[in-house]
Amino acid sequence: MKMLVVATKNAGKAREYRKMFAPFDVEIKTLADFPPITINEDGQTFAENALIKAQTAVAAFNLPVMADDSGLVVDALNGAPGVHSARYAGDHDDAANNAKLLRELANVPGEQRTAHFHTTILALKPDGAKLVTEGRVNGKILQKARGNNGFGYDPLFIPDGYDCSMAELTADQKNQISHRGRALRAFMDQFAEWWQA
Numbered sequence: 001m002k003m004l005v006v007a008t009k010n011a012g013k014a015r016e017y018r019k020m021f022a023p024f025d026v027e028i029k030t031l032a033d034f035p036p037i038t039i040n041e042d043g044q045t046f047a048e049n050a051l052i053k054a055q056t057a058v059a060a061f062n063l064p065v066m067a068d069d070s071g072l073v074v075d076a077l078n079g080a081p082g083v084h085s086a087r088y089a090g091d092h093d094d095a096a097n098n099a100k101l102l103r104e105l106a107n108v109p110g111e112q113r114t115a116h117f118h119t120t121i122l123a124l125k126p127d128g129a130k131l132v133t134e135g136r137v138n139g140k141i142l143q144k145a146r147g148n149n150g151f152g153y154d155p156l157f158i159p160d161g162y163d164c165s166m167a168e169l170t171a172d173q174k175n176q177i178s179h180r181g182r183a184l185r186a187f188m189d190q191f192a193e194w195w196q197a
């Protein structure tokens with residue numbers, strides 16, 4: 001069976017990838033399955049950070065790697081938190097990040113609270129072959145958190161066309177519409193060709 005390392009330390013992402021890869025003939029490992037490595041996510045874009053994650057992991061493990069750099073882009077905040085989503089409030093703390101987002105948007109009325117989630121997936125083989133796909137989902141930022149599923153900013157994000165938050169969807173429902181689900185479907189369309197190349 002093909003073995004692919006998903007270069008993430010995020011348990012929420014790892015859970016989503018394991019579920020989405022389940023129908024395919026691919027064994028998924030994550031960084032939790034290997035001795036710890038340090039990844040400096042100092043890129044200016046999602047694509048740069050995804051490349052940094054993938055290159056660091058390929059150099060450490062000499063295995064095919066897939067990295068995910070993602071985040072929340074809020075129009076009224078000129079695109080913040082964007083590539084800084086994970087450390088928006090200082091350290092990697094979802095509750096603190098959500099609280100800061102609500103504070104920053106305190107005076108922004110409902111119709112101006114538009115936002116989207118973005119994911120760039122970048123896969124890299126030790127021979128340098130690359131595969132890059134992207135996905136996004138548009139929505140709005142709620143005034144108050146709702147729901148307990150998912151992770152990160154999900155309790156504050158209401159996808160367009162829905163009247164529940166991303167954290168009130170089941171895992172399957174979220175994967176059907178999410179930035180990550182869309183990026184992964186585009187990825188799987190090209191996966192076999194990339195793997196064999």
Ligand SMILES: O=c1nc[nH]c2c1ncn2[C@H]1C[C@H](O)[C@@H](COP(=O)(O)OP(=O)(O)OP(=O)(O)O)O1
Pocket residue numbers: 007008009010013041068069070071072085086087097117150151152153154178180
């Ligand atoms: O579906 C999502 N639902 C809610 N929030 C999300 C989602 N997807 C990304 N996010 C947020 C979480 C984190 O604040 C940031 C990702 O940052 P990002 O650097 O890509 O991931 P991370 O540091 O958590 O794990 P890692 O870099 O090891 O993959 O955007």
Ligand SMILES: [Mg+2]
Pocket residue numbers: 041086
């Ligand atoms: Mg990160």
